[in-house]
Amino acid sequence: MLQNPYISVIINAIIAILFIIVSSLALASLARLIAKLFKATRIQQENTFAGYLFASPWIVGFLIFVVVPLGFSLYWSFTDFRIASKEPINWIGFDNYIRLLTADSSFRASIINTLYLTFLGLPLEMAVALFLAVMLNQKMKGERIFRMAFYLPVILGFNTAVLLCWRLMLNGGTGIINQLIRAMVKAVPPIGWVQRVLIYVQELISAFFLGISNQSFTLFNRVLEAGLPAANRVPLWVESPLWSKMSVVLLIIWGCGTMMLIFLAGLNNIPKDYHEAAQVDGAGAWRRFWKISFPLLSPYIFYNLIVGMIAMLQIFEPIFVLYRDNQPLLSSAISMVYYLWNSTFRQFEIGYGSAISWLILIIILVVTLIQFWMQKRWVNYDLY
Amino acid sequence: MRQLWHILKRVLLYIFLTGATVMMAFPLFWMISSSLKTVQETNSAGIVWFPPHPTLQAYIDIFQNQVFLRSYFNSIFYTTLALVGTLASIAVVSYAFSRINWPGRNLVFFLMLSTMMIPAQALLVPQYVFFNKLDWINTFNPLIIPGYFAGGAAMVFLLRQSMSQIPKEMDESAVMDGANHIQVFWEIILPLVKAPMATIATLLFVGLWSSLLVPIMYLQTVDLYTLPIYISTLYNINLTVQPWPTIMAAAVLTTVPLMVVFFFAQRYILDSVVISGMK
Numbered sequence: 056m057l058q059n060p061y062i063s064v065i066i067n068a069i070i071a072i073l074f075i076i077v078s079s080l081a082l083a084s085l086a087r088l089i090a091k092l093f094k095a096t097r098i099q100q101e102n103t104f105a106g107y108l109f110a111s112p113w114i115v116g117f118l119i120f121v122v123v124p125l126g127f128s129l130y131w132s133f134t135d136f137r138i139a140s141k142e143p144i145n146w147i148g149f150d151n152y153i154r155l156l157t158a159d160s161s162f163r164a165s166i167i168n169t170l171y172l173t174f175l176g177l178p179l180e181m182a183v184a185l186f187l188a189v190m191l192n193q194k195m196k197g198e199r200i201f202r203m204a205f206y207l208p209v210i211l212g213f214n215t216a217v218l219l220c221w222r223l224m225l226n227g228g229t230g231i232i233n234q235l236i237r238a239m240v241k242a243v244p245p246i247g248w249v250q251r252v253l254i255y256v257q258e259l260i261s262a263f264f265l266g267i268s269n270q271s272f273t274l275f276n277r278v279l280e281a282g283l284p285a286a287n288r289v290p291l292w293v294e295s296p297l298w299s300k301m302s303v304v305l306l307i308i309w310g311c312g313t314m315m316l317i318f319l320a321g322l323n324n325i326p327k328d329y330h331e332a333a334q335v336d337g338a339g340a341w342r343r344f345w346k347i348s349f350p351l352l353s354p355y356i357f358y359n360l361i362v363g364m365i366a367m368l369q370i371f372e373p374i375f376v377l378y379r380d381n382q383p384l385l386s387s388a389i390s391m392v393y394y395l396w397n398s399t400f401r402q403f404e405i406g407y408g409s410a411i412s413w414l415i416l417i418i419i420l421v422v423t424l425i426q427f428w429m430q431k432r433w434v435n436y437d438l439y
Numbered sequence: 440m441r442q443l444w445h446i447l448k449r450v451l452l453y454i455f456l457t458g459a460t461v462m463m464a465f466p467l468f469w470m471i472s473s474s475l476k477t478v479q480e481t482n483s484a485g486i487v488w489f490p491p492h493p494t495l496q497a498y499i500d501i502f503q504n505q506v507f508l509r510s511y512f513n514s515i516f517y518t519t520l521a522l523v524g525t526l527a528s529i530a531v532v533s534y535a536f537s538r539i540n541w542p543g544r545n546l547v548f549f550l551m552l553s554t555m556m557i558p559a560q561a562l563l564v565p566q567y568v569f570f571n572k573l574d575w576i577n578t579f580n581p582l583i584i585p586g587y588f589a590g591g592a593a594m595v596f597l598l599r600q601s602m603s604q605i606p607k608e609m610d611e612s613a614v615m616d617g618a619n620h621i622q623v624f625w626e627i628i629l630p631l632v633k634a635p636m637a638t639i640a641t642l643l644f645v646g647l648w649s650s651l652l653v654p655i656m657y658l659q660t661v662d663l664y665t666l667p668i669y670i671s672t673l674y675n676i677n678l679t680v681q682p683w684p685t686i687m688a689a690a691v692l693t694t695v696p697l698m699v700v701f702f703f704a705q706r707y708i709l710d711s712v713v714i715s716g717m718k
Contacts, residue, residue: 060579060662060663064517064578064579064583065520068583068584071524071584071587072587075528086543090542102539102540102541103541103542105539105541105620106535106539106540106543106544107541108535109531109535109539109624110536110547112528112531112587112589113532113551113595116587116589116590117551117588120562120590121557123565125561128561131565131568138568190456191456195449195452195453199709201456201459202709203705203709204463205459206709207463207701208463208466210645210697210700210701211466211694211697212649213651214648214667214693215666215667215670215693216670216689216690216691217466217470219670219671219673220469220687220690221466223469223481223683223687224466228484229481229483229484231486234486235486309463309466316709368558369558369559369560371560371651375651375652379671381676392560392652395560395563395564396652396655399567400567400655405564405567409564409565412560412561412562412563415561416558420556423556
């Protein structure tokens with residue numbers, strides 16, 4: 056079957072479409088038959104047929120591409136299945152999961168890195184998104200152009216091309232970001248102090264997280280004892296394990312446009328008279344934001360929090376482009392999905408990879424459920 | 440005095456927003472500027488905002504590179520094929536969820552929404568084994584065909600919301616005149632949801648064009664590389680001096696379609712992303 060790859064895809068696509076049509080007709084007829092058995096009226100039968108006919112592409116796809124794969128991967132996660140080997144598949148019980156959770160340092164590192172992104176990156180991203188949304192929500196000319204500009208990074212997003220441009224910009228020595236930092240410090244010396252404090256704090260946090268994943272805090276103590284960094288120090292974004300995660304955070308903040316649009320929608324939904332009444336009572340803009348806008352925004356904050364956390368758990372492209380095969384650095388930035396890709400598609404350990412997939416799935420479900428449970432305490436639905 | 444303070448606040452706001460815009464768009468500017476530099480200029484110790492003698496050498500080089508041209512074609516080919524089928528199936532399924540009353544609709548719809556919780560990555564491994572069995576490794580099939588089954592619950596949700604807002608009388612009167620569901624779908628409903636369809640098409644395009652994880656899993660020969668894979672191979676960690684101008688020229692050419700699509704679709708996207716986000 057190895058002819059021209061393009062023609063063969065088109066043939067396969069046509070086969071797939073025919074398959075969808077046939078299976079939809081079959082499913083719809085079956086549904087109509089069942090409706091008939093339940094003595095439905097003729098119109099109900101027709102609606103059943105049409106409904107299942109139109110919905111079948113999704114139903115069939117759901118069975119083929121979601122239910123069956125999930126079932127198989129659950130089974131494989133308890134086996135030592137390797138795709139390349141000819142040996143029979145052995146049932147090994149919970150061994151994969153035990154190995155993942157106790158013995159596998161890369162997986163532990165990927166979880167710790169995700170925690171770093173969630174606790175440091177996500178709040179920063181949401182704060183910037185909220186701030187930009189508040190700034191844009193002032194009824195002015197040209198608002199649309201700014202909105203477009205802030206959304207642009209989402210479109211460019213995690214395209215390899217754009218990520219490589221970031222790689223160039225983040226270069227420690229000659230990258231434009233560090234050159235700008237140096238130029239700014241030179242022009243306005245007080246910025247130098249701010250920069251040194253920020254570097255110190257960031258490196259401490261980073262070293263702390265690295266300490267958890269390495270189970271040794273010597274690096275943390277070293278950074279702590281070294282005190283404020285020298286005046287000519289700049290962040291080594293893509294060269295130092297203490298910074299590799301921060302550059303991913305930078306990318307995430309840059310792509311905060313979707314969150315910003317959602318906050319903007321939330322701000323638009325707040326009735327004008329709330330603010331006007333508070334203004335009459337003499338409340339300033341700052342007070343009005345924290346007492347009126349912020350509590351009423353909480354459903355939107357909640358939504359962004361859930362979507363954002365799930366996105367942090369699934370991050371892949373930035374790690375792949377910035378740190379692939381970069382041995383000393385990789386472990387300080389590795390993400391769960393990168394690790395999944397590496398063990399499944401480079402080492403072909405299907406059983407182990409399935410266990411990783413299921414752990415990711417379970418973690419996402421648990422995190423989301425906890426969030427939904429916690430929302431009762433702080434999300435305010437008065438407006439809705 | 441009050442007036443003056445008001446004007447000052449506006450000016451400060453505009454300065455801030457312009458500054459933020461510059462920061463947001465900066466990588467794009469830097470990409471273009473670097474693609475016109477020489478290798479020495481991209482690694483220079485001083486800031487070269489824009490090369491004093493812009494050179495198109497990088498573009499000339501990249502256009503003579505067969506692998507690049509081939510991956511460009513591959514990207515266009517697979518994106519188009521996947522986009523058309525995915526969009527069509529999403530429209531059909533949304534119609535079922537919004538315009539027809541059938542037993543089990545709410546249950547199936549709830550199932551579909553709950554699949555949004557399942558990360559795509561959890562399905563990668565078993566799907567890989569499945570496509571391996573079908574002998575689909577090193578073909579475009581795994582990148583295209585799954586979408587034909589209305590892939591993307593969030594998109595279906597968005598389109599269903601728009602279709603639900605159309606008054607019921609529209610199709611009821613058509614049914615009176617003897618139209619069947621296919622006619623109602625094609626002649627009445629679809630023309631009314633052009634804007635959300637444009638949004639979905641744009642979001643799908645962006646996702647497909649930038650997709651990296653699925654293509655690198657299935658496309659292992661150079662002939663089949665899509666642009667994101669090819670570009671990621673340009674950056675080689677083992678080199679001491681990276682050919683940045685060439686990489687950036689390829690990057691500029693990769694982002695051009697994204698920019699064009701965004702430019703034409705932004706009026707749909709910026710309004711409806713907001714709606715899709717909230718229930």
